[in-house]
Amino acid sequence: xxxxxxxxxxxxxxxxxxxxxxxxxxxxxxxxxxxxxxxxxxxxxxxxxxxxxxxxxxxxxxxxxxxxxxxxxxxxxxxxxxxxxxxxxxxxxxxxxxxxxxxxxxxxxxxxxxxxxxxxxxxxxxxxxxxxxxxxxxxxxxxxxxxxxxxxxxxxxxxxxxxxxxxxxxxxxxxxxxxxxxxxxxxxxxxxxxxxxxxxxxxxxxxxxxxxxxxxxxxxxxxxxxxxxxxxxxxxxxxxxxxxxxxxxxxxxxxxxxxxxxxxxxxxxxxxxxxxxxxxxxxxxxxxxxxxxxxxxxx
Amino acid sequence: xxxxxxxxxxxxxxxxxxxxxxxxxxxxxxxxxxxxxxxxxxxxxxxxxxxxxxxxxxxxxxxxxxxxxxxxxxxxxxxxxxxxxxxxxxxxxxxxxxxxxxxxxxxxxxxxxxxxxxxxxxxxxxxxxxxxxxxxxxxxxxxxxxxxxxxxxxxxxxxxxxxxxxxxxxxxxxxxxxxxxxxxxxxxxxxxxxxxxxxxxxxxxxxxxxxxxxxxxxxxxxxxxxxxxxxxxxxxxxxxxxxxxxxxxxxxxxxxxxxxxxxxxxxxxxxxxxxxxxxxxxxxxxxxxxxxxxxxxxxxxxxxxx
Numbered sequence: 153x154x155x156x157x158x159x160x161x162x163x164x165x166x167x168x169x170x171x172x173x174x175x176x177x178x179x180x181x182x183x184x185x186x187x188x189x190x191x192x193x194x195x196x197x198x199x200x201x202x203x204x205x206x207x208x209x210x211x212x213x214x215x216x217x218x219x220x221x222x223x224x225x226x227x228x229x230x231x232x233x234x235x236x237x238x239x240x241x242x243x244x245x246x247x248x249x250x251x252x253x254x255x256x257x258x259x260x261x262x263x264x265x266x267x268x269x270x271x272x273x274x275x276x277x278x279x280x281x282x283x284x285x286x287x288x289x290x291x292x293x294x295x296x297x298x299x300x301x302x303x304x305x306x307x308x309x310x311x312x313x314x315x316x317x318x319x320x321x322x323x324x325x326x327x328x329x330x331x332x333x334x335x336x337x338x339x340x341x342x343x344x345x346x347x348x349x350x351x352x353x354x355x356x357x358x359x360x361x362x363x364x365x366x367x368x369x370x371x372x373x374x375x376x377x378x379x380x381x382x383x384x385x386x387x388x389x390x391x392x393x394x395x396x397x398x399x400x401x402x403x404x405x406x407x408x409x410x411x412x413x414x415x416x417x418x419x420x421x422x423x424x425x426x427x428x429x430x431x432x433x434x435x436x437x438x439x440x441x442x443x444x445x446x447x448x449x450x451x
Numbered sequence: 452x453x454x455x456x457x458x459x460x461x462x463x464x465x466x467x468x469x470x471x472x473x474x475x476x477x478x479x480x481x482x483x484x485x486x487x488x489x490x491x492x493x494x495x496x497x498x499x500x501x502x503x504x505x506x507x508x509x510x511x512x513x514x515x516x517x518x519x520x521x522x523x524x525x526x527x528x529x530x531x532x533x534x535x536x537x538x539x540x541x542x543x544x545x546x547x548x549x550x551x552x553x554x555x556x557x558x559x560x561x562x563x564x565x566x567x568x569x570x571x572x573x574x575x576x577x578x579x580x581x582x583x584x585x586x587x588x589x590x591x592x593x594x595x596x597x598x599x600x601x602x603x604x605x606x607x608x609x610x611x612x613x614x615x616x617x618x619x620x621x622x623x624x625x626x627x628x629x630x631x632x633x634x635x636x637x638x639x640x641x642x643x644x645x646x647x648x649x650x651x652x653x654x655x656x657x658x659x660x661x662x663x664x665x666x667x668x669x670x671x672x673x674x675x676x677x678x679x680x681x682x683x684x685x686x687x688x689x690x691x692x693x694x695x696x697x698x699x700x701x702x703x704x705x706x707x708x709x710x711x712x713x714x715x716x717x718x719x720x721x722x723x724x725x726x727x728x729x730x731x732x733x734x735x736x737x738x739x740x741x742x743x744x745x746x747x748x749x750x751x752x753x754x755x756x757x
Contacts (some may be wrong), residue, residue: 173559177576184583190593217649269494272497282715290496313500346487381712426537434585
């Protein structure tokens, strides 16, 4: 076969393609390394100057000119409380919706109803933030007179609404993938739909359901705009959800938009909080994966 | 001991009280009905939330959302404020995010599906992508601030914001493109090889064109996620009030979600800012609605089933 210059060029080009594509594909790996490096390097400046005992104290006053203090427990508590409220809203509603869609309605109806739940996940979080602050908080104030204009309850509830679709769609997938034979076995013994769902389907799909809860928590911990807008920037350590609180994410937003000068200890504290947040969510995500892998039943 | 009648167990089985049994069945059926009602209530609840959300936003924006609002410039005085520059900022962001994510996303997916052997590199990229998808968006903001903002000295320009958002939604584009490429049947590839085409030519002329509807749907959905994101941009340090309309990707800018954020915060000062925020939300939701409809249209119209 005659090898012209053109075909030789083509062969060389053809051989280079995988290398070029691999280089582009590695951008995602570089991004991960970049995230970890950014957080660890800049957080290390912070941890060199601030002792761990101070970090795990409740005294947070980053902007105090003389002797600022960086105890992150108020932020961690804020994150835990808002996420807890969100889960109290999202777990029952999300799971009930999943049971309904998976076991109680016909596939055709499911196709119409499922998007209604999923629209909730498509609304930008900033819109939810506006909703929490301007609509839900005033509404709740009528029920709870002591409620502050900024509080942990209202963003928690709205965040719960936002994460319902995560629980619903993952749990529904897990429940739908339980084989029909098992379901029919239960019906054949005379079970009602409810009994089949609660006593047979849920135990069979439990790994997927628990994993959906864990992913939902992870999402709530990392959620930023709703809590930044509606739960305030109080640095006080409190467990009362009707008071203002600041979450880890809201702290990061407050500090960057307040433009703490680069190189100050306050600036590096952002990365320390970011690192803690990153570790929190990463653990949650890995836990969810572990649960799915370890407890999955094969049929 | 002498009392030897029917043993306890047998008796229970022999004499089922039909009335009690019937009651029990009725109770179980009733429970089932109640559960059915309660569960369907969740759908009603979702609808109600959406209803209240849309109703209150539309109510707040009536009288504020008009042509002057869409084409005017930002202003401190609420009644004069317009969002021309803000819309421009979001459009410029899209102009950065769309090509960047499409290029990197499709190249990554092609490498994973067509070139890489099942092995260390492939599973490393796979695990990596699924982990990246779980990283909170505010952390991407810190990455963008450090790498694009400070290291590459892009500050808070459209380019810095766009690249940050691109990294954020990249996993979505990669996964969607992978699915689309996987769905192209092997027989098409083999036909192309059989005609003497090389691997690259097959990719460009057969595989990618056939996967394109899936790729486009995924990319448009990713784009609509990107333009709704606020946290990474706020962390980048987008200034509060930019009067100048941005014209190129090196300009400082503000985008729809950021403006909603600042106006919502400013509601404490002047109540009218809530109306401006609501009107801007309508514009943002309208844009998202159009993008999502486009994605669904492309999926239904062009998606081939093999």
